[in-house]
Amino acid sequence: MIGGGQLARMTHQAGIALGVRFRLLAEGPDVSAAQVVRDPVVGDYTDLDTLRRFTDGCDVVTFDHEHVPTAHLHVLEEAGVTVRPGPHALVFAQDKGLMRERLTGLGIPCPRWRKATTAEELVAFGKELGGPLVVKTQRGGYDGKGVWVLGDATYEAVEEPVATGVPLLAEEHVSYVRELSALVARSPHGQAIAYPIVESVQRDGICHEVISPAPNLEPRLATEAQEIALTLAKELDIVGVLAVELFETSDGRILVNELAMRPHNTGHWSIDGAVTSQFENHLRAVLDLPLGSPRTRAPWTVMVNVLGGTAPNMHYAFLHTQARDPELRIHLYGKEVRPGRKIGHVTTYGSDLENVLERARHAAAYLAGEIDE
């Protein structure tokens, strides 16, 4: 696996049960996943020679993030390395412009969009929409970085994104009632499974809370969301997990926001809440093993991200939250605490949604130092 973040850490955790020999290319000797795997390789994933040496002898190569240059991945594939998802698919997770073109070609509902590089193009598109605009860099943004929400697309407002000098994508600012996520896994021979559609709540552009399944979601929309994800997995020939972030609009439509071709924050609930976690199914998919059941194990599962607070030592918060709720599931990523940094997540499950929500929210807030009690 290329990339040593928490996704690789939790993928390795799942791979232990499958008997997988996990080789990691990490950004540094002590990043999240490097702490818990045997013999992590430290190197630069943008360097082709590093990638060549690292992938030599791997049965399959997969990713913790979508930032490996696809040109390098094509070279590896031509040299006989098995890359899953392959660069022909991964490019649609890397480049939002290509993604919008392809999805629109497939008839998948998206917000109205326009590629742009100049201030004139952005201002013109803003006028055309007659409402607020979202501007993104076509490549490289994530967790709220490389994204600008403009109330009004004036020349002054578009200055900052245009100043990046990189290709941009402008999109209508959808007036949505909530965000949903559709998570599927697909194997090389085309078997696919779909997890239930979940509701995700973002805070400052970062996934904050996920409720599985999405409360009060119309069955028609749940089916449509799963079909969109399964269609995309097939049409883009994705192997592994695909997460499709969606907007549910006030007029009862769903629109695709973003794609990720790897285990995703909106699927962390599945470790404790589903028969087979997204991490295990990602491995089973890329290893061409039969996929595991995505069935939920409780009526409701809630995941809340734990962000770093100002206190560097979480030991007492850990004691408090575990003692308060013996059924709480805590997942820490081994990261140094920095304010606002994703350092873990908590999961709760049960049959009473209010209770499940309260427990997860309290624990995450307490671990983040937001509660004094």
Next chain:
Amino acid sequence: MIGGGQLARMTHQAGIALGVRFRLLAEGPDVSAAQVVRDPVVGDYTDLDTLRRFTDGCDVVTFDHEHVPTAHLHVLEEAGVTVRPGPHALVFAQDKGLMRERLTGLGIPCPRWRKATTAEELVAFGKELGGPLVVKTQRGGYDGKGVWVLGDATYEAVEEPVATGVPLLAEEHVSYVRELSALVARSPHGQAIAYPIVESVQRDGICHEVISPAPNLEPRLATEAQEIALTLAKELDIVGVLAVELFETSDGRILVNELAMRPHNTGHWSIDGAVTSQFENHLRAVLDLPLGSPRTRAPWTVMVNVLGGTAPNMHYAFLHTQARDPELRIHLYGKEVRPGRKIGHVTTYGSDLENVLERARHAAAYLAGEIDE
């Protein structure tokens, strides 16, 4: 953790979520747990200098097995190393003679027993019992090794155990209806949790199948079994998991067979079948964190061990079992396949015991190469 078998492997897997930095002393560079942890240390756990170097800087030291000499552990404790469970407790898992003396002193029901070294003593105890006899080495036996079942304690029959030249323990051969196991975890400040009493089926002296909870167990006996385990954990001052293997007799009694002070084969079901697994609770106990709920997540959970068959490559068996049952949970230990060797386990759960049993038994038999279909 000292010892690099599958118990350490699964303990590390649980520790990843807790953010634990796991240091391993392994018997070899590629044993089960050494494959999946960062920087395993290879060394001899019977060598005091090795233990000294390995434990330097550890917050707490715990075990994958009970074979570390307690004399060494006392030296480490005197040097300020935190050892959990401590040697004063561990000795009762190492020495069956001391264990029987202590349990009898505490009024815990045991089979009738006698320490012995000579043929004369064994033959005399056999006559006194007037029935079959079980002879064990007081130290060092496990998984059926170091145990002799003698139908009749003749001088000829006792020859083999006496020839070992080590101290022996003779016990009445209990006519039991089944074997049970009581699993508890206890932390340094005395908090304890008890898992439900399970039924375990042995085959050739090795744990073969575990049903959680034990079907049709009288509530009176379930409570008594949990109380025995909780009493022992407290009275022997055990920190971590304690497994008490029990006989249920035909006249409605339970008797203690063996003790283990570590995660135990009869608790593997808890990974998929309980809110908190035995591995996580062992870590939470030895790290003095509040313990997690031992509540079951399904009416029935069944675990069956996978033993090595004659085919060295399990890949196709793996494909078959995963495709046949998408809810099957497979846990492999990364061990080379050798006939009769524990190489993994499978777990199933659900509300219909017959169905759950059939699925787990089929998968384990298929993975062991016992089924041609």
